[in-house]
Amino acid sequence: MPTLASLHVYPVKSMYRLSPATAEVHPWGLAGDRRWMLVDAEGVALTQRDEPSIGQFRPAPSADGTSLTLTAPDGDAHTVPAPSLTTGAPEATVEVFGTRFSAATAAKETSAWLAEHLPAKLGEVRLVHLDRPEVSRPINPKYAGPDETVSMADGYPLLLTTSASLAELNARIAEDHPGDERKGAALPMERFRPNLVVSGTEPWAEDGWRRVRVGGLEFRVAKPCARCVVTTTDQESGERRGPEPLRALGRHHRFGQKLVFGQNLIPVRPTPTAETAEVLGTLTVGDEVEVLEAVEAPLPDRR
Numbered sequence: 001m002p003t004l005a006s007l008h009v010y011p012v013k014s015m016y017r018l019s020p021a022t023a024e025v026h027p028w029g030l031a032g033d034r035r036w037m038l039v040d041a042e043g044v045a046l047t048q049r050d051e052p053s054i055g056q057f058r059p060a061p062s063a064d065g066t067s068l069t070l071t072a073p074d075g076d077a078h079t080v081p082a083p084s085l086t087t088g089a090p091e092a093t094v095e096v097f098g099t100r101f102s103a104a105t106a107a108k109e110t111s112a113w114l115a116e117h118l119p120a121k122l123g124e125v126r127l128v129h130l131d132r133p134e135v136s137r138p139i140n141p142k143y144a145g146p147d148e149t150v151s152m153a154d155g156y157p158l159l160l161t162t163s164a165s166l167a168e169l170n171a172r173i174a175e176d177h178p179g180d181e182r183k184g185a186a187l188p189m190e191r192f193r194p195n196l197v198v199s200g201t202e203p204w205a206e207d208g209w210r211r212v213r214v215g216g217l218e219f220r221v222a223k224p225c226a227r228c229v230v231t232t233t234d235q236e237s238g239e240r241r242g243p244e245p246l247r248a249l250g251r252h253h254r255f256g257q258k259l260v261f262g263q264n265l266i267p268v269r270p271t272p273t274a275e276t277a278e279v280l281g282t283l284t285v286g287d288e289v290e291v292l293e294a295v296e297a298p299l300p301d302r303r
Helices: 052-056 108-117 163-176 246-252
Strands: 003-007 022-026 036-039 058-061 067-071 077-081 091-096 099-105 126-129 158-162 196-199 209-214 217-226 258-267 281-284 289-294
Touching: 003 281, 036 091, 077 108, 091 126, 108 126, 158 163, 158 217, 163 196, 163 246, 163 258, 246 258
Parallel strands: 158 196
Antiparallel strands: 003 196, 022 281, 036 126, 058 067, 067 077, 091 099, 099 126, 158 258, 209 217, 209 289, 217 258
């Protein structure tokens, strides 16, 4: 039986991860996942795509969610109260992949602190907080219902990956670089920044999944996750490490122009009366994973 091997939460989009043993599930993602992000002067999200060192900032939300402490790579720490539109915080129109929505802007002191610790080339940087994820940002209607929303993740509430697929990908990377231990070195799962990591499957089995149960909660598989340059970034050092895994995905797990690793999930609300429920349930590392609906996994394009 497949099991939930690990859980990962990213309080600030593109910053360092937390890996709790348990996590509440909200309709828009894991509790506390990507409720904060950095934006530029135009309100557009700033991520590791723009500057890999963003991943070296360590976020620590308070237990009650009313504040966030950021620790810069040099060890300097800064605590910011969570701003809220409902209590009069400045409103910002922000953007993630072309989707614009409203968020609350953190105090100017936070922008000043960020300016001290981020490269000057980024220009003005603000920290924003999504205090009403239940209404702020709808999921792409091609894959979701009108009442389904997402936090400030790239597009979907959760991302699932499997350890078997990573092992298979690492085997292909090693084969593609015979005799070169550095280029052929195995990559850790952290490169892919998943929320749920599942063990005990066949490689790439998740490509055919359409509906799964993890513990007592059900999820729809919305679409595969196309990967980008962030996967080439060492999440511990903040350095770009060359073409892998994108080169290997392009050779061995490409669908059209998409280099795929992992599946995007949308939580299933258990009853019609749960439409406004904030907490759908809790996931715990070690939970059993059951595939409720699947099709034959598609074959990738080969080069």
